[in-house]
Ligand SMILES: Nc1nc2c(ncn2[C@@H]2O[C@H](COP(=O)(O)OP(=O)(O)OP(=O)(O)O)[C@@H](O)[C@H]2O)c(=O)[nH]1
Ligand SMILES: [Mg+2]
């Protein structure tokens with residue numbers, strides 16, 4: 001029987017079987033999965049698996065096989081940055097929830113996330129939450145970043161999860177798709193899911209909880225069925241999708257606006273910092289490429305450790 005992984009808690013997996021039943025499963029022995037990926041978790045939320053029911057009263061099953069993944073997103077393992085952990089697989093799109101204040105999401109965080117999505121060929125949508133708290137200056141800032149991101153292909157939406165403003169448009173985007181939801185702690189992910197799936201009643205953090213740094217809740221991704229069709233994968237507690245598996249030379253290819261210019265650089269191994277005849281730096285000067293995005297390119301570039309390849 002086929003099934004879909006909804007949640008993984010280490011050694012046990014919650015699988016929704018073809019017949020609609022949720023079944024607790026374990027992995028049978030050591031079956032070989034995708035050999036190109038060396039990750040700390042062999043099976044991730046979103047994987048389509050083959051299961052065999054066990055003859056016991058607990059209604060458990062063994063996972064005996066896994067279908068080829070269409071795509072997946074990784075982060076570095078919480079235990080070691082040299083190991084990767086598959087966050088989720090078979091995604092149609094990813095939604096990043098960000099906020100302009102309380103807490104403010106940095107554009108650097110958004111850009112790192114977008115780079116990961118580009119690297120794994122997953123379309124990304126940016127949702128700015130808590131619109132009910134924004135004043136005139138904040139709205140001007142919103143328009144400014146919306147122009148930057150939409151001009152390079154990332155749609156941006158302004159919503160209030162709490163007051164249910166702007167959510168209809170998003171439900172249309174999510175209908176019948178598998179979407180990954182991510183964002184810093186406190187931006188309103190749980191509030192958002194509770195609005196979409198009222199019967200779930202996922203815990204919303206008290207302000208005092210998330211504004212402090214010492215919060216260590218469980219960090220397992222979990223898939224939810226959407227009442228209007230489609231599925232949403234929540235990623236509670238995931239601080240950041242690490243830029244893993246990437247060389248410095250590859251990075252510019254994951255900034256769509258830089259990728260567009262780099263063919264015109266004088267040197268084809270141009271890093272776009274100090275080389276003469278760099279079309280990317282020229283485009284920044286001409287305001288064709290946003291300076292913030294370029295700065296984040298350089299910061300991410302600096303953070304990539306080429307030595308490990
Ligand atoms: N003003 C306002 N507050 C909101 C909105 N959405 C969420 N909040 C508040 O923001 C706080 C954090 O919301 P959560 O939904 O718990 O945030 P989260 O992203 O799930 O946080 P973690 O689970 O820690 O990752 C709560 O106090 C919510 O009531 C909104 O649209 N407007
Ligand atoms: Mg939450």
Ligand SMILES: [Zn+2]
Nearest residue numbers: 265270272278
């Ligand atoms: Zn260049």
